[in-house]
Amino acid sequence: VRQSEKGEGLFEMELAGAQLALLSYIAKLLGGLQDAHDVLQETNLTLCRERADFDPDRPFLAWARTVAYYAVMTWRKRQARSRLVFSDETVALMAEGLACDVDPVDERLVLLEACKKKLPQMMRDLIDSYYAQGERLAAIGVRLGRTEGSLANSLYHIRGLLKKCVEERLAQTERCL
Amino acid sequence: MSPDMEDFTDALEAVLNGSADAAQRCFLDVCVREDPGCRRAYCEQMELHILLRVSHACEDRSVAGSDGGSQSESARTGAEVTDRTFSRGVAEALRRSGWRKIAALAALLLGGAVLVREWVPATAWKADLRIPSGDASVPPVQLVHQSRAERLELPHVLPGYVKLAKGEAKVRLSSGVELSLLGPLSLEVESGMEARLDEGRLLAWVPPRASGFTVRAPGLTAWDIGTVFSVAAEGENSSLFVFKGSVQVLDASGDGVDLCEAGEGVRSIKGRTPFKVATEGGAAGSLFAPVCGHAALAQPQKALAVARQITELWIAKYVPEEASLVRSAAQREAAIRNAPQRLVFQKSAWVRSPASRLQEGSGNMKIIGAASILAAAAMGAQTAGATSGSVVVNASPCNNRHWMTVFTNEVPLVWEWPSNAVRANLAIVGMSGAVATNFTGLTTNYLWRAFAADKPIAEDVYDLTLTFLGGGDAVVGVQTSRLAVVTGAFGKTSVDTKAEATPWPTISENVVIPYNAGWAQATVNATNSQLVIAKQEGLVQTNRLPATEGYFGWKIKRSEWGYGTFSLALMFPGTVTNGWDAVLMRVPDGMMIRLY
Numbered sequence: 001v002r003q004s005e006k007g008e009g010l011f012e013m014e015l016a017g018a019q020l021a022l023l024s025y026i027a028k029l030l031g032g033l034q035d036a037h038d039v040l041q042e043t044n045l046t047l048c049r050e051r052a053d054f055d056p057d058r059p060f061l062a063w064a065r066t067v068a069y070y071a072v073m074t075w076r077k078r079q080a081r082s083r084l085v086f087s088d089e090t091v092a093l094m095a096e097g098l099a100c101d102v103d104p105v106d107e108r109l110v111l112l113e114a115c116k117k118k119l120p121q122m123m124r125d126l127i128d129s130y131y132a133q134g135e136r137l138a139a140i141g142v143r144l145g146r147t148e149g150s151l152a153n154s155l156y157h158i159r160g161l162l163k164k165c166v167e168e169r170l171a172q173t174e175r176c177l
Numbered sequence: 178m179s180p181d182m183e184d185f186t187d188a189l190e191a192v193l194n195g196s197a198d199a200a201q202r203c204f205l206d207v208c209v210r211e212d213p214g215c216r217r218a219y220c221e222q223m224e225l226h227i228l229l230r231v232s233h234a235c236e237d238r239s240v241a242g243s244d245g246g247s248q249s250e251s252a253r254t255g256a257e258v259t260d261r262t263f264s265r266g267v268a269e270a271l272r273r274s275g276w277r278k279i280a281a282l283a284a285l286l287l288g289g290a291v292l293v294r295e296w297v298p299a300t301a302w303k304a305d306l307r308i309p310s311g312d313a314s315v316p317p318v319q320l321v322h323q324s325r326a327e328r329l330e331l332p333h334v335l336p337g338y339v340k341l342a343k344g345e346a347k348v349r350l351s352s353g354v355e356l357s358l359l360g361p362l363s364l365e366v367e368s369g370m371e372a373r374l375d376e377g378r379l380l381a382w383v384p385p386r387a388s389g390f391t392v393r394a395p396g397l398t399a400w401d402i403g404t405v406f407s408v409a410a411e412g413e414n415s416s417l418f419v420f421k422g423s424v425q426v427l428d429a430s431g432d433g434v435d436l437c438e439a440g441e442g443v444r445s446i447k448g449r450t451p452f453k454v455a456t457e458g459g460a461a462g463s464l465f466a467p468v469c470g471h472a473a474l475a476q477p478q479k480a481l482a483v484a485r486q487i488t489e490l491w492i493a494k495y496v497p498e499e500a501s502l503v504r505s506a507a508q509r510e511a512a513i514r515n516a517p518q519r520l521v522f523q524k525s526a527w528v529r530s531p532a533s534r535l536q537e538g539s540g541n542m543k544i545i546g547a548a549s550i551l552a553a554a555a556m557g558a559q560t561a562g563a564t565s566g567s568v569v570v571n572a573s574p575c576n577n578r579h580w581m582t583v584f585t586n587e588v589p590l591v592w593e594w595p596s597n598a599v600r601a602n603l604a605i606v607g608m609s610g611a612v613a614t615n616f617t618g619l620t621t622n623y624l625w626r627a628f629a630a631d632k633p634i635a636e637d638v639y640d641l642t643l644t645f646l647g648g649g650d651a652v653v654g655v656q657t658s659r660l661a662v663v664t665g666a667f668g669k670t671s672v673d674t675k676a677e678a679t680p681w682p683t684i685s686e687n688v689v690i691p692y693n694a695g696w697a698q699a700t701v702n703a704t705n706s707q708l709v710i711a712k713q714e715g716l717v718q719t720n721r722l723p724a725t726e727g728y729f730g731w732k733i734k735r736s737e738w739g740y741g742t743f744s745l746a747l748m749f750p751g752t753v754t755n756g757w758d759a760v761l762m763r764v765p766d767g768m769m770i771r772l773y
């Protein structure tokens with residue numbers, strides 16, 4: 001086992017710090033969170049097994065994403081085609097685009113909390129019902145007298161709104177640094 | 178929302194919550210593969226979806242931890258359970274690899290933002306979310322300045338109303354938001370971060386610390402993200418326009434209309450889906466440039482006027498069916514703001530003096546007006562230059578109705594063909610129908626059959642437009658005319674001479690309304706005229722008429738007017754501030770029973 005002295009303990013920190021970014025990467029390639037946790041687990045196991053290849057002088061996330069990509073492809077091979085959201089071509093295209101993504105996902109999670117609090121009450125209620133209470137859109141629709149399509153549209157806009165809010169706050173943070 | 182966008186959001190949501198069918202998965206796959214914009218939108222949405230899942234799952238765990246884990250299993254979300262499984266898995270993987278310390282850390286991290294939150298100093302959270310708290314010595318709505326403001330009322334406590342009868346005022350809320358108010362206005366300020374505009378117009382400046390400031394107006398909710406934007410409310414309609422920054426706009430049911438950036442806005446009309454408008458084209462761009470960004474704050478009146486003009490330009494281009502409605506709303510606003518004190522008008526008959534008739538006679542063509550001049554000179558309908566066998570000559574020095582009235586069911590139209598024209602289109606548009614004819618070569622006349630029978634069944638006013646096109650379909654000339662079909666020109670018509678009679682109490686069909694500044698001495702020298710039609714508690718339409726005499730076609734069938742009581746006011750601006758009034762009722766077909 002090769003392990004440089006300066007890399008001692010760093011791998012653990014890097015791996016822990018990359019979890020959210022890896023989950024985001026995998027979920028995007030899979031088309032959902034449902035199976036992303038399993039694939040992330042496989043990725044983590046592979047990374048742990050290959051810890052000896054860890055080079056602290058090279059970007060950890062890029063390496064971890066490569067491992068995650070192969071984990072995604074392996075997972076896809078085990079699934080019936082009818083379960084897959086994206087074709088191989090689309091996955092490859094997305095992976096290429098996401099490979100160099102350096103978005104600080106963890107910082108976004110922090111900023112998201114502030115942005116959520118700025119939402120109008122009716123928007124907060126909707127995302128609370130959907131994300132916190134785990135209520136299905138159909139059930140929310142019955143309760144609010146709205147169609148699922150209309151609620152899907154609202155969620156789309158809320159996420160877009162939060163994205164913009166987070167980006168602006170991130171830009172402000174960067175300006176302040 | 179366009180159908181494609183609707184399909185995209187439906188498919189995306191179904192994929193995110195694991196309920197997508199084959200068609201939705203296929204749609205999303207093609208969209209993400211073929212369209213970079215779609216791919217970007219998908220990635221952004223997925224990332225937020227993940228963050229929201231993680232964020233809420235962590236909140237739940239925080240609550241569960243704080244109350245000693247009393248939260249029941251059934252209350253836990255599916256996301257939480259999967260997250261817990263997930264964190265256990267990573268911890269297990271790391272333990273297997275022999276790193277206990279990091280296994281514990283990962284278990285915490287994958288628990289979510291409990292750990293993430295700890296990275297941020299508590300003070301930073303407070304600073305980030307701080308909105309200035311209320312100070313008892315400072316009123317919740319402070320007056321910054323006013324200009325010709327009349328009957329301005331500010332609330333001492335919130336929620337409370339701001340009212341302004343006329344003029345302009347600028348106020349500051351406790352959040353730091355500044356609102357330029359244009360009267361007449363009624364605004365309920367619910368807090369430093371929320372307000373509801375019932376009536377009137379305002380321009381808002383929202384500092385970054387007050388990001389999230391919300392304004393509600395009829396049919397719309399505007400959620401600001403640090404910006405300068407205007408909101409106008411009139412009756413049950415409203416509009417919004419952004420001069421700087423971004424505003425998320427929702428409709429009455431809370432659905433997102435869209436995110437509006439500078440130069441964009443939303444128009445909401447009762448009973449219709451709100452739609453987005455944008456600054457498009459050179460004319461709109463020129464209008465927007467002087468009020469773009471913070472420049473709007475220095476001139477709120479102008480900024481609001483520009484917003485309205487840009488909205489009208491957009492609607493005229495992309496939503497023409499709404500154009501008249503929007504114009505009438507704008508005119509109603511302007512009419513209310515500029516309403517003069519109306520005087521009691523005496524409708525006593527008068528006799529024009531011979532001298533004045535002679536004076537006018539020498540300038541006959543001038544007072545006939547542009548439309549009728551064109552009818553005579555360019556598209557001669559029964560004029561002296563026409564090719565028809567019989568030519569009606571009207572020697573009257575004024576009120577020469579032959580330039581504007583149809584007297585036969587076949588009307589010979591005559592014009593000169595421009596030398597550079599290759600083809601021409603003739604469009605004849607009336608209230609009850611339209612005719613379009615193409616001329617592919619040199620043509621100088623056309624026999625228009627205005628109606629089939631010998632006598633017209635209904636009255637109408639037709640706008641005629643002859644467009645000459647050159648090579649490459651460039652427009653090389655346009656001639657217009659307006660001709661009226663009135664039944665009185667084809668035979669006897671009933672005239673009720675009883676003074677006490679109530680003329681014209683009800684209407685059911687489209688109406689041709691004659692007007693003439695010469696009906697009263699006070700208005701004989703008028704240079705322009707307008708007819709205002711107002712539905713009781715409804716639409717108001719101000720029609721600027723093309724001359725001081727002629728016919729106006731009021732299309733009421735299959736229009737937005739509907740049924741009800743209508744007030745009509747014929748005015749001749751520039752002479753006196755009064756006019757002719759009429760009140761009409763339109764009731765649905767069938768028998769009307771009046772109960773006493």
